[in-house]
Amino acid sequence: MMRCTVYPVVGRSFHKSSISCSPILNFIWQRNSFSISAGACSSNNYKSATDSSPLSGLESVMLEYIFGKKKATQVAHSIWKHVVQKGDIVVDATCGNGYDTLAMVYMVADKSCTGRVYSMDIQETALQNTTSLLDKLLDPDEKEIVDLSIKCHSKMEEVVPRGIMVRLVAFNLGYLPGGDKTIITNSKTTLLGMEAASRIIASGGLISLLVYVGHPGGMEEYKMVEEFASRLPVNEWICCKLQMLNRPLAPIVVLLCKR
Amino acid sequence: MMRCTVYPVVGRSFHKSSISCSPILNFIWQRNSFSISAGACSSNNYKSATDSSPLSGLESVMLEYIFGKKKATQVAHSIWKHVVQKGDIVVDATCGNGYDTLAMVYMVADKSCTGRVYSMDIQETALQNTTSLLDKLLDPDEKEIVDLSIKCHSKMEEVVPRGIMVRLVAFNLGYLPGGDKTIITNSKTTLLGMEAASRIIASGGLISLLVYVGHPGGMEEYKMVEEFASRLPVNEWICCKLQMLNRPLAPIVVLLCKR
Numbered sequence: 001m002m003r004c005t006v007y008p009v010v011g012r013s014f015h016k017s018s019i020s021c022s023p024i025l026n027f028i029w030q031r032n033s034f035s036i037s038a039g040a041c042s043s044n045n046y047k048s049a050t051d052s053s054p055l056s057g058l059e060s061v062m063l064e065y066i067f068g069k070k071k072a073t074q075v076a077h078s079i080w081k082h083v084v085q086k087g088d089i090v091v092d093a094t095c096g097n098g099y100d101t102l103a104m105v106y107m108v109a110d111k112s113c114t115g116r117v118y119s120m121d122i123q124e125t126a127l128q129n130t131t132s133l134l135d136k137l138l139d140p141d142e143k144e145i146v147d148l149s150i151k152c153h154s155k156m157e158e159v160v161p162r163g164i165m166v167r168l169v170a171f172n173l174g175y176l177p178g179g180d181k182t183i184i185t186n187s188k189t190t191l192l193g194m195e196a197a198s199r200i201i202a203s204g205g206l207i208s209l210l211v212y213v214g215h216p217g218g219m220e221e222y223k224m225v226e227e228f229a230s231r232l233p234v235n236e237w238i239c240c241k242l243q244m245l246n247r248p249l250a251p252i253v254v255l256l257c258k259r
Numbered sequence: 260m261m262r263c264t265v266y267p268v269v270g271r272s273f274h275k276s277s278i279s280c281s282p283i284l285n286f287i288w289q290r291n292s293f294s295i296s297a298g299a300c301s302s303n304n305y306k307s308a309t310d311s312s313p314l315s316g317l318e319s320v321m322l323e324y325i326f327g328k329k330k331a332t333q334v335a336h337s338i339w340k341h342v343v344q345k346g347d348i349v350v351d352a353t354c355g356n357g358y359d360t361l362a363m364v365y366m367v368a369d370k371s372c373t374g375r376v377y378s379m380d381i382q383e384t385a386l387q388n389t390t391s392l393l394d395k396l397l398d399p400d401e402k403e404i405v406d407l408s409i410k411c412h413s414k415m416e417e418v419v420p421r422g423i424m425v426r427l428v429a430f431n432l433g434y435l436p437g438g439d440k441t442i443i444t445n446s447k448t449t450l451l452g453m454e455a456a457s458r459i460i461a462s463g464g465l466i467s468l469l470v471y472v473g474h475p476g477g478m479e480e481y482k483m484v485e486e487f488a489s490r491l492p493v494n495e496w497i498c499c500k501l502q503m504l505n506r507p508l509a510p511i512v513v514l515l516c517k518r
Contacts, residue, residue: 229504239504245488245513246498254504 072251073172075242076208077103079255080168083206086110090168091160091200092119093153093193094185096176098130101146102137104168109142118159118166120151125179153185154192157200165202173221174212184217187224194228198256207256214249225254232256331510332431334501335467336362338514339427342465345369349427350419350459351378352412352452353444355435357389360405361396363427368401377418377425379410382442385435412444413451416459424461432480433471443476446483453487457515466515473508484513491515 077100084090084107092101101119108115121127127150134143149159153171160166171193173185197207211222229239238257244250336359343349343366351360360378367374380386386409393402408418412430419425430452432444456466470481488498497516503509 226504230507232505234505237505240502241504242499242501244497244499245485246491246493246496248489 072210072253073099075253076170076210079253080104080170080206080208081107083204084108084168087112087114088167089114089116089160089164090118091156091166091170091197092117093156093169093171093197094126094173095119095121095130095148096126096172097178098126098133100170100172101130101148102133104170105134105138105142105146109145113141113145115145116147117145118147118149118156120149120153120156120159121176122150122152123176123179123183124150126176152189152193154189154196156193156196160200164200165205166200167202167205169197169201169205169207171197171207171209173209173225174215174218181215184215185221186217187221190221191224191228194225194256198232198258201258203258205258207258209254209256211252211254213252222252229254229256235259331469331512332358334512335429335469338512339363339429339465339467340366342463343367343427346371346373347426348373348375348419348423349377350415350425350429350456351376352415352428352430352456353385353432354378354380354389354407355385355431356437357385357392359429359431360389360407361392363429364393364397364401364405368404372400372404374404375406376404377406377408377415379408379412379415379418380435381409381411382435382438383409384438388435411448411452413448413455415452415455419459423459424464425459426461426464428456428460428464428466430456430466430468432468432484433474433477440474443474444480445476446480449480450483450487453484453515457491457517460517462517464517466517468513468515470511470513472511481511488513488515494518 080090080103084104086108087110088108090104090108092104095101098119101117104117104119105115108117119130121130127148130148134146138146147159151159156169171185171190173190175181175184194207194209201207209225211218211225213219213222226241229237229241232239236259238255238259240255240257242253242255244252339349339362343363345367346369347367349363349367351363354360357378360376363376363378364374367376378389380389386407389407393405397405406418410418415428430444430449432449434440434443453466453468460466468484470477470484472478472481485500488496488500491498495518497514497518499514499516501512501514503511
């Protein structure tokens, strides 16, 4: 089991406007609250539209997705890359076979060792597959930043230390690819998971969901996701979806962005 | 009235596999049929995801839209820019106050003078506003490539010369901003317009729709657009939408991409 070093614990009522904490916490807060204001942004990763942006690539990925050449998971990863930076704290709410966790490690790992990936799943098989993948592809110091737990995403707040605000929470709903297709995420716990995610996401952070609707219960779960997103206050959240119109069973990309 | 030079006329049954036409037509065809195959593409504008892509910017625009800093029209323009190239033939199906037509001119105008923008609207006010905008901002040779017609988009095939396949048809549905709000696009003619667009769009081309749902009849029109898109065969078309979830009246971006 990979475990992170202990984090300082503060209450969830911690707000930027009432900072009276240690330099370490202040640092964590500042790194996790990147505001996107017109023409200026404190995130190094979020640039205004200029040709000098070092972050080309998403335009191609979007079009490759639209033109059917990229998978929804690849689109999601590309979007994460434009929100997440080195040293960030992120959550993989459904580690599955580990590919999202792996992608997150590559996004947050750096020499500062402040980056963390809290990764969870309810299935032992998923944790085994993820561990196996990470063992194969990561260096020991990269694996160190992963906190892997057998846990339902509805309980992610038991995994992420109290007071830590995260940049990204990603859900990849449905069943474990290659696993037992009768074990699926369900509307009730996914809703609790989204509620938990909405409490721990930092300003400027992202809740990303890939929702599969081709399996029994999938459409019901999607309706719940959409209903939850539609209720989030517009002054605090921007919620959108990218959906195929002539492939009714294609996964739907849902993005909930905290202002 | 701005008019283009006369184009060669061929039947709509013109297909790449049965080319037996003049070098000019062959040239027009080749420029309008850019196929997107895995790892290779004949369009200069469509690059695979590499940091050397000269086309950065869309990643920022997408995120700025998602984070509420860019308008849907700006997102649409950015997507067009990644499909349209200099010298292309494009259609503004609803010229409105002329901003889309203007953006298209900037995208297709070059010294070859092969680029054309066929622009139309049913309202005289729209044509006057568009003419006024173009007069103000374009050089005479740029204005020359615009063909502005008082015409319903359902009849765009009466404007675009027969046999010409176009790279982009753009619809900006609803009412004329600042104009008579009782004059709106309607489901019946918009459907005919989309059907016409689907007949003249080149392989690799795009039908782009911005659908406003906040006015009476808007949601009905959107449902028709979605229904039309959902019927397009998946082996020939990729149809998707970008939609806000917690702003039910926000415009919906619909993209119909011809494979």
